[in-house]
Amino acid sequence: MSDSGAGKGCVFCEIIKGDRAAHMVLDAADALAFLDTRPLFKGHTLLVPREHYETLTDLPEEALGSFFAHARRLAGAMESVLGAAGSFVAMNNRISQSVPHLHVHVVPRNPKDGLRGFFWPRHKYASDAEAAEYAERLRASL
Template sequence: MANTAETCIFCEIVKGERPAHIVLDVPDAVAFLDARPLFKGHTLLVPRTHHETLTDVPPDLLGPFFSHAQRLAAAMEPALGAAGTFVAMNNRISQSVPHLHVHVVPRNRKDGLRGFFWPRHKYDSDAEAADHAARLANALD
């Protein structure tokens, strides 16, 4: 079955039909914590409307969408004590959910992220994930 807005798990999150730790909820985009984070605070930014890849997004939406990615990257440092961020997206290859999403990941020196062999760091609890989401959301205000 092809992925459509009706079958997309990110669309379900956007519509509030699937639980997620929401970091940003604005008219054109939603950001939430990655369920399998590279580091705690790893956030996925998605357009509210279903677009599979970067090339599918109408050009007039790109600037506003990436301004949200910029804001998220800026919030990581003060909210989480990160030294910087890693911002990336995949198009089709290695895109686990075929709905455009930008990864915004907090980084620190010697954090173990090397090349494309990335460690995953789970939250100790749902409460810890909620705390990271709230800290990031507060930093965006």
């Protein structure tokens, strides 16, 4: 849920208000997208809702479709405009979220660009039964 005071001191809220400079990529009624100042690759873009929401679970359901439609358009632009072979679209919620304002990274990708999947170790399930139990727990909560 948005908190009117939550955006105080938020770098992304400052960009949205025009108090901090950014290289704008998309300016929509509900969202902005701008170049990341520390890009993985040139064209790395951050998509943010204009309203201050910290995480994806805070974003109202009625805003999801429009927000992710913007992400889809940006992913397409990585290929059509920048000539990338594809894109990496990612979001962190709290953990590894450098700015506590919901944002989606849309990054142009090419074969052999040096980015190697995720940057953390993978963990296997002990058994198919353990995997089924995790799936059931998650399914039951939805």
